[in-house]
Every structure is written in structure tokens, then in C-alpha cells.
């Protein structure tokens with residue numbers, strides 16, 4: 001590695017290359033990008049770390065020429081540009097007309113990603129290629145113009161991240177399964193979603209709802225005097241226990257939703273008073289624009305839909321702007337009628353083998369044949385508060401959901417007094433949280449104190465699991 005190094009590119013790889021160059025002996029490393037700094041593809045924290053090591057990032061410079069003398073690289077020539085964006089946000093880089101910029105260097109690292117190269121695909125087998133020599137791919141089915149060939153990830157539409165590639169793989173798998181079964185590829189299965197109540201007591205939730213105003217805690221780094229001299233020294237030291245805890249406290253629990261039940265609301269406005277961010281409004285309905293204006297905090301972000309309830313007895317509606325909600329749960333704690341509940345949103349990607357949603361439960365001996373519809377039953381756990389039951393209950397409910405069956409779980413006894421009995425009921429139903437079913441089909445009694453009561457509740461033909469040593 002020479003002493004003067006130019007790294008071309010503005011992605012995460014470029015940030016790796018420039019920092020590694022310093023560690024491999026270079027002492028003058030520059031990152032030079034075509035785009036404006038703000039358009040760089042690298043993650044914000046990767047750019048911060050490179051700049052922390054005093055690596056300059058030069059924006060708006062388009063590489064034009066390698067310069068060499070007697071067969072040796074001596075520098076590069078760049079053209080200065082400025083970015084211009086059309087109405088759709090498409091960027092053009094316009095030369096400024098200034099003199100070319102010469103940057104001396106010993107080495108150039110080209111970290112600008114790679115092209116797809118499809119020379120290996122014979123041109124007469126039915127796969128059509130379009131712009132940039134990329135395959136023509138259906139955005140919904142991931143099928144190419146050859147019905148048996150599918151593309152995804154970078155191979156389909158150019159550079160994306162690995163998460164997109166995995167998602168494309170799931171979708172292509174669904175298409176391939178449909179193709180093999182002779183079905184319409186455009187008729188896609190929906191993903192599965194569910195809401196799980198987090199209520200554990202009158203004022204307690206199974207998630208941590210403390211709101212922290214702190215900014216992101218930076219991961220501590222090794223001393224640069226050491227880390228810049230040795231490629232093998234781990235730069236990021238990681239959080240210690242205290243910092244990790246503080247960083248976790250910043251979580252906004254955006255998977256936990258405020259769920260509103262119109263039928264329970266008595267319009268006392270207590271939730272409006274308690275909400276620390278003025279998120280909740282009871283107003284007369286109107287056109288969307290007017291409604292947005294008359295909220296306690298006008299909702300300017302039109303990309304964020306408003307939650308508007310059904311009309312309430314006073315002819316008003318409850319309107320909530322999700323942009324403001326910090327998921328503190330105060331509305332649900334304050335509400336005298338439990339019209340608000342805090343519920344975790346669960347999402348399960350659509351699968352190729354949807355038939356398995358009934359299979360796994362059918363196989364368990366618990367259900368046997370007495371319950372007619374295998375995925376329509378209620379299981380109730382009789383627990384003791386403070387025994388770890390809340391976590392176990394939630395894990396059970398989520399476990400069932402993860403194998404592909406919607407569930408509707410809730411705590412029955414809103415007590416959080418340690419040692420007191422408590423119950424957790426899980427309705428396993430294809431209707432998910434919309435399902436309603438009275439009576440218990442399976443009772444798992446873990447509390448001898450309420451054992452007799454638990455038996456009495458079981459539906460005829462149901463089951464009781466208990467510790468026979470009681």
C-alpha cells in the first residue's frame with residue numbers, strides 16, 4: 001500500500017477501504033465521491049467513523065483520468081460537478097465548468113460496487129434483457145420472461161441491501177411453488193398479522209415503556225494510537241452493561257400499538273389530558289385536510305395516515321396522529337373503561353406452504369378429535385403472579401403465532417400483586433384478534449389455589465393439565 005491513497009465511492013465498502021488503508025500504512029487517504037455528501041450511500045455511522053479518523057470526504061468530483069508517469073500511477077483527474085434534481089427527485093450531475101482537479105496518489109481503490117455480468121446466459125433461451133443489460137423481471141412475481149427463471153436481489157434491479165434480497169427470495173419461492181402447482185402467480189398469499197395485549201395489571205405492561213430523551217449512545221472505540229497501527233485491533237469495543245441498558249431505554253416500542261375500542265369509550269377525555277404529546281383528539285369529523293388542521297397538534301405529515309375512529313355517541317370521532325405517539329401507555333393506564341389497550345403487532349411473512357398452518361396443531365395430542373375445528377380453541381393458563389408467568393405466557397402466544405396460526409391472548413385478572421393467582425387466556429382462531437369464543441377447551445393449572453375454579457370453567461369435553469402431586 002502506498003502512502004497516498006484515493007478511495008472512489010461513497011458506500012459502506014468505501015468507508016471500509018479508506019479506514020483499512022490507514023491501517024495498512026497509508027498516511028494520506030481521501031474518499032472522493034461523484035455525488036453530494038448528503039447523497040452518499042454509506043450508513044451515517046460508517047461515515048462518522050471514517051471522519052473520526054480524519055479521512056476527508058470530497059464530494060461532487062467525477063473521476064475522469066488516471067495520470068501516470070513512466071508506467072507508474074501518480075494521480076487522478078476529476079471534473080467538478082453540482083447536483084440538480086428534477087421534479088421526481090432524479091439527480092443529474094452538471095459540470096461546473098471549473099478547471100479539472102488533480103489529486104496526487106500512489107494507489108486508487110475503486111469501491112463503487114459491481115456490475116451484474118450475464119454473459120453466461122445464452123441470449124436465445126427466452127430471458128429478455130432491458131435497460132442497463134438487466135433482466136426484465138416482474139416486480140410482483142420475480143419471474144423473468146422465461147417462466148421457469150426467477151431473479152431477485154441485486155441480480156434483479158441492481159444494488160440493494162441483503163434484507164431486500166432475502167425478501168425477494170421469499171416472494172420468488174412463493175411464485176415457484178405456485179408455478180409448480182399450476183396456479184396463478186399474481187394471486188399472492190397475504191402476510192399474517194396479529195395484535196397481542198401487553199396488559200399485565202392496572203398500571204403495568206409486559207414491555208418497558210419508560211421514555212428516554214437521550215440521544216444515541218456512541219459505541220466506545222479503541223484508542224486510535226493503537227487501532228490505527230494494527231489492522232487486527234477491534235475498533236468498536238461494544239457497550240458495557242450500563243451503556244447497553246441506557247441505549248435500550250431509547251427504544252420507542254414501535255411494535256406496540258395503541259388500540260382503541262369505540263364501544264368502551266365514555267368520552268371522558270381523560271386520555272386527552274394525560275397524553276404527554278397531545279396525540280389524542282376528540283373532534284367532529286371533517287375532510288382530511290380540515291381534520292389535520294384542527295388537531296391539538298396539526299398533522300402536517302401527509303405520508304402518515306391518521307387513525308380516525310367510528311362516530312362516538314356525542315357525534316365526535318377520536319383522531320390520533322401516530323407521528324406523535326411515544327407508546328408510553330399512559331392513555332391506557334388512565335382510561336377508566338379500558339377503551340385503550342397497548343398491543344404488540346406481530347408480522348409473519350406470507351409463506352409458500354400455507355397448508356401447514358393447521359398441520360402442526362393437529363398433530364399435538366392435546367387437541368385430539370373432540371374439538372371440531374383444530375384451529376378454533378381456547379387455552380387458559382392459571383398462573384401465580386411473579387413466577388415468570390407473564391413472559392412464559394407471551395412466549396407461548398407468540399410461539400403459536402410463529403407456526404402460522406393467529407392468536408388472541410389476554411390477561412384475565414388485572415393484578416400484579418406478587419403471589420396472587422392470575423390467568424392468561426389464548427384464543428387460537430383463524431380470525432386472530434377479531435375472533436371471539438367463550439369457554440375454555442384446555443386449562444393448564446399451575447396454581448393449586450384456584451384449581452377447583454379452573455376445573456369448573458372447562459367446557460364439556462375439554463382438558464385439564466395439572467401437577468398430579470397436588
Ligand code: SF4
Pocket residue numbers: 258274275276277278279280324325326327328329330331332
Ligand atoms: S401511548 Fe402515550 S403518547 Fe401514545 S397516545 Fe397514549 S398517552 Fe399519548
Ligand code: SF4
Pocket residue numbers: 264265266267268269270271272334335336337338339340
Ligand atoms: S379515557 Fe378512555 S373513556 Fe375516556 S375518552 Fe379516553 S378512551 Fe374514552
